[in-house]
């Protein structure tokens with residue numbers, strides 16, 4: 672029997688402590704969250720992707736009366752980025768969410784489905800995707816999407832896990 676430990680480095684910081692480009696990305700996620708279509712949960716989420724060509728692509732959650740037909744902000748933004756810039760890596764994604772006028776106090780983290788899409792986008796380009804998760808109290812930052820989904824499922828069956 673072998674026991675292995677998986678650890679994740681998470682940096683907690685304030686908006687002011689972020690480099691300017693990342694601060695602007697978080698602010699874009701906050702801004703676009705206000706336009707989310709979330710009449711059922713009233714939980715409005717925004718996501719902004721920074722592409723390697725400098726382009727920023729942002730989207731928000733789009734709910735539907737048939738719940739599974741709705742899509743999270745992260746997947747809306749990533750799929751749009753991948754649809755329009757299929758050969759450009761996504762270097763970072765910022766996420767922000769709020770109920771009413773108040774953004775979440777703690778960092779908003781992507782759901783399991785979105786983590787899977789983040790990781791596949793990261794693998795597809797072979798470029799780490801920084802994830803910035805906004806909270807009013809602090810922002811959580813991981814250097815790569817894979818940090819949020821250890822032992823993730825992928826199409827590569829022969830790739831070693833460690």
Ligand SMILES: [Zn+2]
Pocket residue numbers: 743744745746781782783784785786
């Ligand atoms: Zn999600």
